Amino acid sequence: MMENRIDEFIKQKAGDTHITPSPDAWDRLESQLPKKDRKAIYMRIAAAVALVISAGFTFWLVQQNMSGNSSVSQRNVDIPSIERKGLTQGFEEVQQLPEEISIADPADKKEAVQAYTASNGEVKSSVDHNQEEEALPLMAENQEVDETERQQVNEIDVALPEIKTEDQLALNEAAKNVEPKQQKESLTIVYKPSRKVAAAPEEHQSEIDKAKKNVKDFIEDAKDKGDNTIEDLRAISNNVVALNVGRLKEKVFKNNKNEAKP
Amino acid sequence: MKLRIEKSVQENEWIDACLKNDRKAQRALYERYAPKMLGICARYIRDRSEAEDVMIKGFMRVFEKLETYQGKGSFEGWICRIMVNEALGYLRKNKSMYLEVEIEKAEREPDLNKIDQMMQAGDIIKIINELPVGYRTVFNMYAIEGYSHKEIGEMLGISENTSKSQLSRARMLLQKRLLEMENMLDQKVEGGYDGK
Numbered sequence: 027m028m029e030n031r032i033d034e035f036i037k038q039k040a041g042d043t044h045i046t047p048s049p050d051a052w053d054r055l056e057s058q059l060p061k062k063d064r065k066a067i068y069m070r071i072a073a074a075v076a077l078v079i080s081a082g083f084t085f086w087l088v089q090q091n092m093s094g095n096s097s098v099s100q101r102n103v104d105i106p107s108i109e110r111k112g113l114t115q116g117f118e119e120v121q122q123l124p125e126e127i128s129i130a131d132p133a134d135k136k137e138a139v140q141a142y143t144a145s146n147g148e149v150k151s152s153v154d155h156n157q158e159e160e161a162l163p164l165m166a167e168n169q170e171v172d173e174t175e176r177q178q179v180n181e182i183d184v185a186l187p188e189i190k191t192e193d194q195l196a197l198n199e200a201a202k203n204v205e206p207k208q209q210k211e212s213l214t215i216v217y218k219p220s221r222k223v224a225a226a227p228e229e230h231q232s233e234i235d236k237a238k239k240n241v242k243d244f245i246e247d248a249k250d251k252g253d254n255t256i257e258d259l260r261a262i263s264n265n266v267v268a269l270n271v272g273r274l275k276e277k278v279f280k281n282n283k284n285e286a287k288p
Numbered sequence: 289m290k291l292r293i294e295k296s297v298q299e300n301e302w303i304d305a306c307l308k309n310d311r312k313a314q315r316a317l318y319e320r321y322a323p324k325m326l327g328i329c330a331r332y333i334r335d336r337s338e339a340e341d342v343m344i345k346g347f348m349r350v351f352e353k354l355e356t357y358q359g360k361g362s363f364e365g366w367i368c369r370i371m372v373n374e375a376l377g378y379l380r381k382n383k384s385m386y387l388e389v390e391i392e393k394a395e396r397e398p399d400l401n402k403i404d405q406m407m408q409a410g411d412i413i414k415i416i417n418e419l420p421v422g423y424r425t426v427f428n429m430y431a432i433e434g435y436s437h438k439e440i441g442e443m444l445g446i447s448e449n450t451s452k453s454q455l456s457r458a459r460m461l462l463q464k465r466l467l468e469m470e471n472m473l474d475q476k477v478e479g480g481y482d483g484k
Contacts, residue, residue, distance in 0.1 A: 035403075035404070036427075036462065039404070039407065040327075040331065040432070043330070043412075045323055045330055046323050047343065051343070051344060054344055059309070
């Protein structure tokens with residue numbers, strides 16, 4: 027009985043004793059703790075890898091999205107969503123792209139198209155610039171120039187390189203401007219999926235593979251060298267992003283050209 | 289209840305951060321538990337600086353083993369067990385633990401109520417520290433940490449009976465010592481001692 031009371035007494039008195047350690051105790055403990063945690067480094071590398079891949083994937087998605095877009099207005103809707111992902115810089119360049127679509131002065135286009143239509147419908151042989159201009163009112167008044175005329179324009183447009191007429195230059199110019207004229211009327215650009223777009227994912231895949239390989243190399247480096255390579259890794263990340271922006275810009279430009287010149 | 293939940297959330301955050309070798313979290317964990325852990329080590333190890341070394345090693349072990357903490361039971365309890373094991377490891381290495389000391393039975397039981405008013409935790413720890421190491425260890429483990437004789441036997445590599453006999457001898461010594469304290473206090477109180 028007394029024994030238990032002693033146990034109780036001592037437990038109650040000393041069981042929860044707190045003694046403040048000497049001030050240098052933590053320093054002594056810290057000096058024994060692992061200096062650099064591999065795990066922490068790997069976590070950061072993993073985060074960087076995730077960033078690179080997700081950035082790549084985001085741009086791939088954007089590319090797909092933009093190629094498949096049906097109108098300018100829809101594209102404009104996409105812009106804020108990309109900015110939200112923190113890739114503003116890349117997108118500013120893209121935003122400027124629609125302006126490139128308007129290739130020349132609309133008045134010139136109209137003139138050229140009409141001129142070409144006129145020359146096609148009326149005078150297939152040698153016509154000079156002045157003659158075209160003269161033919162213009164003819165076409166406007168001519169009841170025969172109608173939908174079929176326009177279709178003919180398109181058909182010939184496709185076969186354009188083979189056509190050898192004296193006013194080749196005028197023809198080419200006209201062909202280039204057929205589509206922009208339509209843009210001007212509707213104020214929208216209609217994109218059709220093209221061969222280029224279908225090939226894009228594969229190309230992009232190789233880029234991603236390249237990036238992945240680089241990242242893997244740097245992870246190996248990071249194991250040997252430690253923290254310093256994080257900077258390099260970031261540089262790679264930036265390069266991949268920049269590459270994607272560049273490719274994206276190029277692709278949009280190409281698509282526009284393809285539309286203008288199918 | 290709310291406080292308890294918050295505390296455990298904070299603990300979990302610390303643990304997660306410590307697993308990433310986050311110095312701040314490690315330090316926070318240390319600051320939170322070091323005084324109590326040093327209190328434990330000081331009960332097992334008489335020399336204070338030795339006790340502190342053991343506590344530091346104990347924290348090393350805590351950080352090393354943190355991955356294995358399953359979240360079962362209290363985190364503090366988990367750390368306490370690691371500290372006790374560390375202290376036992378130290379004692380095993382440095383001392384021959386099981387001396388048999390002839391103990392005369394105390395002439396009477398000490399008046400614990402009287403001593404209670406006069407004694408501080410530090411005084412009790414001093415008394416525990418005066419015990420021979422074997423008695424001290426078993427007494428600490430059984431009476432304060434709450435291990436069973438079976439567990440103590442396994443942890444110290446002794447039989448249950450040895451553990452029991454060490455405990456009863458520890459109690460006899462403590463009883464005797466407390467009685468001495470009581471007598472001493474009586475004298476000092478008469479002489480105007482305020483008990484501090």
